[in-house]
Amino acid sequence: MSARAAICGGDDLRAAAAVLGLEPCDAGRPDVVLVDLRDASACAAAAALDSAIPRVAVAGESERALAAALGYDASSIASTCEAAALGPLVVAALPRTVRSATRVVVVTGARGGVGRTLLVANLARRLASRLSLAAVDATGTGALGWWLQCAPRTWAELEGLTNELTAEHLAVVAAESVGVRVIGGAPVAPTRALAESTVRAAGSLAELVLVDAPVLADERGLALASRAERVLVLSYDDPLSLATLDAVDLPNAAWLVASQSRTARVGERAAFRALPRDETAVGAALSGRRGAGGALGRAYDELAELIALDAS
Incomplete structure (x- = not known):
């Protein structure tokens, strides 16, 4: 808001x-x-x-x-x-006319392997019953579709439409699962221009757009973050992650999230929230390609609630 x-x-x-x-x-x-x-x-x-x-x-x-x-x-x-x-x-x-709702949430990371896609998939599952939702996989891995049990068509089908992309185009290539329209399939990642154009057009397709973005070291990650009303930056408390955070200017709308951590801190930085290490919950989610439960699931619940408020 x-x-x-x-x-x-x-x-x-x-x-x-x-x-x-x-x-x-x-x-x-x-x-x-x-x-x-x-x-x-x-x-x-x-x-x-x-x-x-x-x-x-x-x-x-x-x-x-x-x-x-x-x-x-x-x-x-x-x-x-x-x-x-x-x-x-x-x-x-607040009077409704005063509030400006968040429409785009970008999830990125200080490095790979911090749980970006798992977070996006779980937020999508939790928010789909409250808002019309589009989830964009800007990584090119196809992992978001895997977690949400669908197979969106490849980015190659959109490349020629970069400068004229519309919500109607996205509706054709998206796959729908658990109430979420998922955009972007493997094996090739979108260009920066196509990723930005897709996120812009997706805003006409759904009330809220969740973006599984590349890491901060990738120019596409920073570019997408600059276009979002809310950015979640996942990070470990390790030298590589800390060096990356020191090297980039995080957007003012960024929520720093400590991944696999007991405390809401990343080095000397206070984190907005911490996602606990919960191998049991992740294992169960992997085996059934479903939402995470346990302590990790409760942390996802809290983030989803805050994003729902942001989007209201």
Whole structure:
């Protein structure tokens, strides 16, 4: 989502607002006020703003009575500053015309083998029941189609249409499975121009486009990331990955995701989320070409929920 927010609270609240794509509004009229009622100075700052502006509050049990006295509806109060808790409340508070929904999500990686395709396939399965969805395999491996149990036609069939590609063309070459239109088959990867043209046209085919993109070291990965409203960068905490992250400028919309990690950190960087190592869940998913369960599946569930909020 994209909207202007007056943030009356500390760093945790600001971090959550950034995750949700809210633009801090320090001057002028905001679209929504986020206020931490546990902070007296934050309450005072919020009280100075026009009472007609929608508000979303954070309050502990001891602040609930204060919230009621100040006129906050219980449905607009979260118990934590977590983006996952605040997101649905912000979506409900904002007028529909204010919000700019995420339409393209690109998943890339600091290096190969970090689980990009597995993540895209699992996000697609989880989101397909909520949004019309297109999934683009820009790697040329055909792995996304394998995970989603379908065989989209090859990129070669689209190469001659690069400059005039439409949603109608994509509908012909896509394969549909589990409610997802999958675009891009093996054995050849698309050119940068074709990949960009495909993602642009796919936006007319579906409400949300998920892109399984090449790694950051590949110019196509960076080019596709620059065209997305949301970018997920998967990374290990290893020297090669850290060197790659140091060498590139990550988009402002990037969520750094620590892969096979117990903690949400990649080197000295704080990661947005961590995907745990769960060989049992991956093995079961591989054997049946289905969505992952277990601890890894729960992490995928959380990311899918946040992306659904982003796209609302």
